Structures are given as structure tokens and as C-alpha cells.
Amino acid sequence: MKFLKIPLKIISLLVLVAVFSKAWVFYSSSFRLDKIEPKELFLNRFEINVLENKDLGEILNQKYRFLSKGRQSFVFVSDDNRYVLKLFRFHRYRQSIFCNLISSFEIAKKYTTKIQDEKDDLYYESMNSYKLAYEKLKDETATIYVHLNKTNDLNRKFKIEDKFKNTHLVDLNEVGFVLQKKAFPxxxxxxxxxxxxxxxxxxxxxxxxxxxxxxxxxxxxKDRHVIQNLGVIDDRVVEIDIGRFIIKNDFNEEKLKEEATHYTTYLKKWLLKNSKDSIEFLDAKLLELTQNKNIKLNEENNAS
Incomplete structure (x- = not known):
């Protein structure tokens, strides 16, 4: 049995390293400056109608502290606690080290190409969603500014503080981000x-x-996790997760009802568990929404 001791020790060590690595990633939220670097992704250009905002300089002229990590971004909150800056996690859209290693083998090319195609699709869907939120849904999403392309007019080194209170200087011209008003969950x-x-x-x-x-x-x-993805600002409910908006040009009453019903599913489940007395009110508002003339008017305009 002695010949098994060394392999078992090696396996145990590898498991221990893996566990500690995973724990460290969870504890640190895995933030690193290289993860927010666009690199080749900023070669893509998104045509966007940049709206003038005289307050932008003042809003950005303060330190932002690490708040949380989302699927698409690292989130930082301003010192005055009024704004959040979401720095895109660009590393999500690039091949992993493993895929890069095996991509040189012919047998693996189909797999790695498929993975990269999926990442490319996700990247374009996310960026186009931010563009939609900024250009068409500023009030509905509390969006102040989006930065999707490399620029040279944000003339400031931006201070961010990570989870461990370390301060980093970031050139906002060189990174992608969304700036929103901070909402109460x-x-x-x-x-x-x-x-x-x-x-x-x-x-x-x-x-x-x-x-x-x-x-x-x-x-x-497209993201239906309503309970987690919404916030409240001055008694108004807004969408704060803005990475999955799409254009829907074929709304009719049936499709609208189906979409709205699906979108409110998690909310209804929460109410059934926590506030059953409000279910009737929710159903009435849902019916009112699906019969809304303004939405039907859009349908008629699209058909004409």
C-alpha cells in the first residue's frame, strides 16, 4: 500500500489547493484590474448617441468603493452613496487558459470555436443592451452614462477602492462601464x-x-429575475440590471400577455409566500398592463 501514499498525498494537496483557490475567489470577489481591460474588444465600435450631461464630471470626481460582483460587471458605489459604477468583466468574453492551450489541437478546434462564438454573441448582446438602456430607457433604468468604446475625452484618473481597501487608478477612457443612480434593492x-x-x-x-x-x-x-434585478429610487421602481434588453417589434395582445406573465412569475411566487393579500392587486395590474392602449398602438403602428 506504500506505493499509494504518494499519489494520495498529491491528490489531497491538489484538492486542498483547489478548495482554497475557490474560497479565495469567493472572498475576494475575484476583482483584478486585468479583468476589466477590454484589450481587443475595444476594436469594436458601437454607434451610440451620447447625451450631454453637465453633472458627469462632478459625479465621477469622487472615489468609488467596491460593492459587489455581478455576472457582467464589478460594481462600485460612490463616496456620497448616490451612484454606482459598473465596470464590465471583459475577461468573461475571452477564451479561458484551458481553451487557449487545447485550441492548437485540431480535434479541439471545433469545441473552442463554438465556445468563443458563444462568448462573442454574449458580448454583442450585452453591449447592445447597455446601448438600448442608455438611449431609450434612461429613466426606467436610472442610467446616467454608458462607455462602450475607447475614448479620449474623459480626462481623469478614476479612483476605485477594492474589497481590501486598496486604491487603484483607472483610466475611464480605456475601460467599459455603466454609471447609474444607486437604488434601494x-x-x-x-x-x-x-x-x-x-x-x-x-x-x-x-x-x-x-x-x-x-x-x-x-x-x-430577457432576464426574468425581477426580485433581484429591480431597485427603488424616490419611491419609483426601476430596472437596475440592464444587460439583457432586446427590441421586440412583434408585440400583440397574446404575446404581450405571455411575456408579462412570464416576467412577473417570480414576483407572484414571492407574494404568494410573503404577502398573499396582494395577489389580487397584482393580477389586476397585470390585466391592466396587457390591455394597455399605448402598447397596442405600437402594434398597430408596426403593422402599418
Whole structure:
């Protein structure tokens, strides 16, 4: 059995290293400056109508502290706690070290090409969604600014503080980001109002008003995790996760009802568990939304 001891020790060591590595990634949120570098991705150009914002310089003229990590970005909050800056995780759109290593083998090329094609599609879908949010849904998403291309007019070295209080200087011209107003989490707002039916219904009304505004512009959010993806600013519910918006030009009453029903599924499940008295109100607002004349008017305009 002695000949098994060395391999077992090696395997145990590898497992231990893997566990500690995973734990470190979780603890540190895996933020590194190289992960926000666009590199070759900034060779792509997204035509975007940049709207003048006189307050942009002042908003960016402060340090931003690490807040969280999302699927698409690292999120930082401003010192005055009024804004969030989402730095894109560009490393998600590049091949892994493993894929780079095996891509030289003919047998693996089909696999690595497929993986990269999927990453390219995800990149373009995400960037186009940010563009839609900025150009068409600024109010509905509390979006102030998006930076999708390399520029030279953001003349400042931007200070960010990571999870371990280390300060980094970032050239905003060289990175991709979204700047939004900071919102109070929708889920927390619902929990705070759990026993207050009137406040719950006020939040639901605002939610449906915002959704109606989005649908009336022939847009929808493919990400249906409503509870996590919404926020509240000055009693208004807004979409804060803006990475999966698409154009929907073929809305009719049936498709609108189907989409709105799917989109509110998680919200309805939450209410069934936490505030059953509000279900009837939600159903009434859902019916009102699907019969909204402004959305139907868009359908008629598209057909003509």
C-alpha cells in the first residue's frame, strides 16, 4: 500500500489547493484590474448617441468603493452613496487558459470555436443592451452614462477602492462601464413593507408603470429575475440590471400577455409566500398592463 501514499498525498494537496483557490475567489470577489481591460474588444465600435450631461464630471470626481460582483460587471458605489459604477468583466468574453492551450489541437478546434462564438454573441448582446438602456430607457433604468468604446475625452484618473481597501487608478477612457443612480434593492423594499399592504401595492403600481413604459417602447428584459434585478429610487421602481434588453417589434395582445406573465412569475411566487393579500392587486395590474392602449398602438403602428 506504500506505493499509494504518494499519489494520495498529491491528490489531497491538489484538492486542498483547489478548495482554497475557490474560497479565495469567493472572498475576494475575484476583482483584478486585468479583468476589466477590454484589450481587443475595444476594436469594436458601437454607434451610440451620447447625451450631454453637465453633472458627469462632478459625479465621477469622487472615489468609488467596491460593492459587489455581478455576472457582467464589478460594481462600485460612490463616496456620497448616490451612484454606482459598473465596470464590465471583459475577461468573461475571452477564451479561458484551458481553451487557449487545447485550441492548437485540431480535434479541439471545433469545441473552442463554438465556445468563443458563444462568448462573442454574449458580448454583442450585452453591449447592445447597455446601448438600448442608455438611449431609450434612461429613466426606467436610472442610467446616467454608458462607455462602450475607447475614448479620449474623459480626462481623469478614476479612483476605485477594492474589497481590501486598496486604491487603484483607472483610466475611464480605456475601460467599459455603466454609471447609474444607486437604488434601494426592490426585494428589501418589499420585505420592509411585508406587513403593509398599502406600501406593497404602491411598489407594485410603480413596478407595472415602469414595465408598461418599457413595453410601450417595444423593448423587454430577457432576464426574468425581477426580485433581484429591480431597485427603488424616490419611491419609483426601476430596472437596475440592464444587460439583457432586446427590441421586440412583434408585440400583440397574446404575446404581450405571455411575456408579462412570464416576467412577473417570480414576483407572484414571492407574494404568494410573503404577502398573499396582494395577489389580487397584482393580477389586476397585470390585466391592466396587457390591455394597455399605448402598447397596442405600437402594434398597430408596426403593422402599418
Amino acid at each position: 426592490f426585494k428589501k423594499a418589499l420585505l420592509n413593507a411585508k406587513k403593509d399592504k398599502k406600501t406593497i401595492e404602491t411598489l407594485l403600481s410603480s413596478f407595472f408603470d415602469n414595465l408598461q413604459s418599457i413595453y410601450s417602447k417595444n423593448l423587454l428584459n
